[in-house]
Amino acid sequence: MGESDRKRYNCWIGAMKSFYLETFGCQMNVHDSEKVIGTLEQRGYAQVDTADAADLVLYNTCSIRDKAEQKVFHRLQEGKRVKGKVFGVLGCVAQQEGEKIFERAPHVSLVVGSASYTKLGELLVRIEAGERKVTGLSLDTEDTFETPLTRRDNPHRAYITIIEGCDKSCAYCVVPFTRGPERSRTSQSVIDETAKLASSGYSEIQLLGQNVNSYRDPSPAGWDFARLLEAVGSVPGIRRVRFTTSHPRDFVKEIIDAIDRTETLCNQVHLPVQSGSSRVLAAMQRQYTRDQYMQRIEWMKNAKRDIAISTDIIVGFPGETDEDFEHTLHLLDEVEYDSIFSFKYSQRPNTPALKLEDQIPEEEKSRRLTILQERQRAIQMRRNTNLVGGRQEVLVEGSNSSTGQWIGRTSQNRILNFTTAPRPDGTVIPRERMIGNYLPVRVTRAGPNSLVGECAIAV
Ligand code: 5AD
Numbered sequence: 391m392g393e394s395d396r397k398r399y400n401c402w403i404g405a406m407k408s409f410y411l412e413t414f415g416c417q418m419n420v421h422d423s424e425k426v427i428g429t430l431e432q433r434g435y436a437q438v439d440t441a442d443a444a445d446l447v448l449y450n451t452c453s454i455r456d457k458a459e460q461k462v463f464h465r466l467q468e469g470k471r472v473k474g475k476v477f478g479v480l481g482c483v484a485q486q487e488g489e490k491i492f493e494r495a496p497h498v499s500l501v502v503g504s505a506s507y508t509k510l511g512e513l514l515v516r517i518e519a520g521e522r523k524v525t526g527l528s529l530d531t532e533d534t535f536e537t538p539l540t541r542r543d544n545p546h547r548a549y550i551t552i553i554e555g556c557d558k559s560c561a562y563c564v565v566p567f568t569r570g571p572e573r574s575r576t577s578q579s580v581i582d583e584t585a586k587l588a589s590s591g592y593s594e595i596q597l598l599g600q601n602v603n604s605y606r607d608p609s610p611a612g613w614d615f616a617r618l619l620e621a622v623g624s625v626p627g628i629r630r631v632r633f634t635t636s637h638p639r640d641f642v643k644e645i646i647d648a649i650d651r652t653e654t655l656c657n658q659v660h661l662p663v664q665s666g667s668s669r670v671l672a673a674m675q676r677q678y679t680r681d682q683y684m685q686r687i688e689w690m691k692n693a694k695r696d697i698a699i700s701t702d703i704i705v706g707f708p709g710e711t712d713e714d715f716e717h718t719l720h721l722l723d724e725v726e727y728d729s730i731f732s733f734k735y736s737q738r739p740n741t742p743a744l745k746l747e748d749q750i751p752e753e754e755k756s757r758r759l760t761i762l763q764e765r766q767r768a769i770q771m772r773r774n775t776n777l778v779g780g781r782q783e784v785l786v787e788g789s790n791s792s793t794g795q796w797i798g799r800t801s802q803n804r805i806l807n808f809t810t811a812p813r814p815d816g817t818v819i820p821r822e823r824m825i826g827n828y829l830p831v832r833v834t835r836a837g838p839n840s841l842v843g844e845c846a847i848a849v
C-alpha cells in the first residue's frame with residue numbers, strides 16, 4: 391500500500407463505518423447474511439445500498455457451480471479500481487479459494503468461510519486495526535452461527551437454521567468442503583427462537599439446513615427432524631412451516647406423518663433426486679436407487695394432505711448416456727413434480743467427480759437441459775390448470791404495481807397473483823392492510839409458473 395493509500399485507509403478506520411453486502415446463492419447464504427448484517431450493525435456499521443457509498447464492501451459468495459463463482463470474481467474485478475475501501479469475501483468461495491483470493495484480487499482484505507462467522511467480530515477488530523490480510527477459514531468447528539442480532543428483512547417470514555454443514559459426499563458437490571461437517575442446534579434453541587419470532591409477528595418459518603433430515607438434537611432430548619418439525623409447527627402464532635433441503639436417504643415416513651397431523655406444516659416437500667437413473671445415482675454417490683426414491687414419492691402421494699413435490703436435477707453428469715437421461719425424463723412423467731430446479735453439471739474443485747472420465751460436452755448438456763425443462767413446463771401447466779376453479783389460502787407477500795395485482799403464496803408454494811373486490815367506499819386498500827395477511831383466493835387462470843385469481847373479501 392502506498393503512503394496516500396495508507397492515509398486514506400487509516401482515515402477510513404477512524405471515520406468508519408458503512409458497509410455494503412451483496413449475497414449470492416442459496417437461502418442458507420441469504421440467512422447467513424441476515425446474521426452478518428446484525429453483527430455489523432451491533433459494531434456500529436450502517437448498511438448502505440451501493441458499493442460506491444460504502445467503506446466496507448462484502449460479498450457473501452456461492453461456489454455451487456462455476457458460473458456463480460465467476461460472478462463473484464467479476465464483481466471483485468469491478469471493485470479493483472476503487473481506492474480507500476476495504477473489500478471482504480465471505481461464504482463458499484472464501485472457504486474454497488482461501489488465501490488464493492488475496493493473489494487473484496489483491497485489494498481484498500478479509501476472507502471468511504461460513505464456519506468462521508462466529509469469529510466475525512474478532513476478525514473485524516483486526517481489520518479496523520489496519521491489518522490487510524485477515525482470514526477465518528477453519529472448518530473444524532462444532533459451533534453453529536447463532537446470534538440474537540439477526541437482521542431479518544421480511545417481517546412475516548423468517549429463516550431459522552437448524553443444522554449446518556453436510557456429512558454426505560455427493561460426487562459433484564463442493565458443499566462438504568465449503569460448509570464443513572454437520573452441526574445441529576439444540577431443539578430448545580430452535581423452539582425458543584420460533585416462539586420469539588411468533589411473538590414479534592412472524593407467522594411463517596422456514597427451517598434451513600444442507601440436509602435437514604439428518605437433524606439430530608445434540609441435547610439429551612435427542613429429537614429427530616420429524617419431532618422438531620411438529621414442535622415448531624405447534625408454536626402458538628405460527629401459521630406456516632416449510633423446510634429445505636432434504637436428502638432422500640434420510641427422508642423418513644415420520645416426516646410425512648408429521649405433515650398429515652399438523653396443519654401448520656405446509657403441504658410442500660422439496661426432495662432433490664438429481665437423476666432418474668440408478669446407475670448415475672450410484673456414480674453420484676447419492677446412496678439411494680431410483681426405486682428407493684420412488685418409495686418416498688409414494689409416501690407423499692398416499693398422504694392425507696395434497697403435498698406439492700419439487701426437486702433438483704443435474705443433467706450431463708460424467709458418463710450420463712442418452713438412456714440414463716431418458717430415465718430422468720420418465721421420472722418427471724412418473725412423479726409429475728409441481729416444480730423443478732435443473733442444472734447442467736459443473737465441475738467443482740476437490741470433488742470426486744472432477745476426475746471422472748467421459749465428461750459430457752457443453753452443447754450436449756444444454757440440449758438435455760432444454761428438453762428436460764420443456765417436458766417439465768408442460769407438466770406444470772397441466773398441474774396448475776387442475777387448480778382453476780378451486781380456492782387456495784395465500785399469504786400476501788407483495789404487490790405488482792404494473793398489473794395492479796397482489797402477490798400471494800399458497801401453502802404448496804405456488805405464486806398466486808390476485809385482485810380483490812372493490813371496497814364499498816371506492817378507496818384503495820393500503821399495502822400494510824394486505825401484506826402479511828392470509829386470504830382465501832379463487833383461482834381463475836393458470837400459467838406454467840404461477841396462478842391468477844380473485845379474492846372476494848373486501849379488506
Ligand atoms: N453442478 C451442477 N449442479 C450442482 N448442484 C450441486 N452441485 C452441482 C454441480 N457441481 C445442484 C444440485 C443441488 C443444488 C443445490 O445444486 O442439484 O441439489
Ligand code: SF4
Nearest residue numbers: 556558560563565600
Ligand atoms: Fe451437496 Fe449432497 Fe451434501 Fe446436498 S447432500 S450439500 S448435494 S454433498
